[in-house]
Amino acid sequence: MRRLDENVEEWCCLNDAELQALTKTLSAHNGALSEDQFIKILQHQAGGEEIVPHQVGSLLYNALAYLSRVPFVGSMPPPSSLDEKQLRRAISWLIWDSHRHILVGTAEQSLEITDRDHLRLLFRSLAAAATASLTNDDVDTTAKTSNTDAATATDQEDDTRLSEALDVLYIAQPAILPFVCVRRHEFVPLAWQLMEGRSSRLREVRIPRRTLAALARALLALQLEPAVTGHDEEMERAAWRTVAAMVQDEDKVDENGYVTWEGFEEGFASMPVLLEPLYRVTAQCLFSGLQPHDFNDPLDFTPANEKYSTSIASITHPPIFTHARIAQLNIFFNQSVWFEELKVYHHHTTTLSKPSTNPPTAPASLARILASVDTHGFLLLRGRDAKGTPYIVGIYTPYPSADRASIQPRPYSNSCRCGVFVLEPMVRFHEGVEGIVGWEEEEDEVRFCGGRLVLKKGEEEGSLRVRFRTGRVRRGDGDDAAASEGVQTEMEVEVESVEIWGYEEEEDEEEKVEEKVEEKRDEKEKE
Structure with missing residues (x-):
């Protein structure tokens, strides 16, 4: 030694x-x-x-x-x-x-x-x-x-x-x-x-599993700045959903079980960023508070950053895109998405008997709203299956307008392509295959990522249903598709609420001036 x-x-x-x-x-x-x-x-x-x-x-x-x-x-x-x-x-x-x-x-x-x-x-x-x-x-x-x-x-x-x-x-x-x-x-x-x-x-x-859930709870909270305190029930639930991703037999997930090496390896292979706060906070502890330079900073949700807080406050129903859900999503995207900079483009719930407005609920309309997002679009769907089990599923697209026709390459080497994610009752991300159609509209439905997720009209007016396939996954390398392992389970859920979030690119001041000059020039030419 x-x-x-x-x-x-x-x-x-x-x-x-x-x-x-x-x-x-x-x-x-x-x-x-x-x-x-x-x-x-x-x-x-x-x-x-x-x-x-x-x-x-x-x-x-x-x-x-x-x-x-x-x-x-x-x-x-x-x-x-x-x-x-x-x-x-x-x-x-x-x-x-x-x-x-x-x-x-x-x-x-x-x-x-x-x-x-x-x-x-x-x-x-x-x-x-x-x-x-x-x-x-x-x-x-x-x-x-x-x-x-x-x-x-x-x-x-x-x-x-x-x-x-x-x-x-x-x-x-x-x-x-x-x-x-x-x-x-x-x-x-x-x-x-x-x-x-x-x-x-x-x-x-x-x-x-109890030990890992306590660790996951702390690591998820430390993904954010300021960190979410221990009284947040959603963060506690998110921690257990993270542990569920490491359980080999998902039908037998209980608090008194154990996680094996095979489950641990498989779970962390798709969630590498979950460990970043462990390295960061341990280094800060040992180095007298010195900020380590090799680790990702937490997402900035301080009061000075008003874009997310303004958007979340505008949602009248219980929001889907909470801090706990963002912490869950961040473990997939390896700091390649600025979650604190996202704004809400659309939200509605089907559970209100008399909604104050008539939001677009047709699958094709929602798909078009998603395609209008500048970059990093998220479509989130919350609902329950026939047994009453709650689900949260959705679509991520880094390039909405381009991904719609053909899924684009990853923006960065360790980021993600357009794909389908599940946040409840387990944590999964199924990355789409580069080059295939991101989503296509059919009669009364929209098929995402080759049919892995299908959003369709429900039986009642204005209702929605979502059908999706999920299973154990391991991200592929390069241009390969994500390799699925084990039995693929198909689920169908009655949608209760919908949210669409994305990043709105701000125009440079010089570009704005140039656009105005160009507009005036066009007006003079017409005259």
């Missing part, structure tokens, strides 16, 4: 200002942070205990304690407090992409440490912090019911963990003469010995 610390120091992901801030934080606490001290600082930086409760602070601290012992967690006892070396080691494993620098100097045959390995380490650290390992009976049951892919994934994970341990042992040996050293594979017995102990196989590790 001494040699590992030397590599961390030499190739540290922290800049000089962050290192100085970390030293300052620790010097105020006798050179090491206890769990209570960490939680107190964390809550101060996050905005209070209502946003980051003690349970979440304890979870993050113990996750850092786990990461400070990688890759020999099984043979090292948990530390009672975290000093500078342990924290720098933990940060290097925690912060996305920085762990690649830890093992500099390893042999060419070393396995590449990937983003998936980083997510695996995070899963293990959270599971260890939550003390959620299975009993022997549970392990046997899991082993019997696990499919071949899961078994193969576990074997691959064991290979990667062994490679990490071998890399550390290989670089730790003293250099006696050039090219005279113990070969890497000869460290295998020692590596396995150091990895034994409390380190369970990946299939034997689970995280309680």
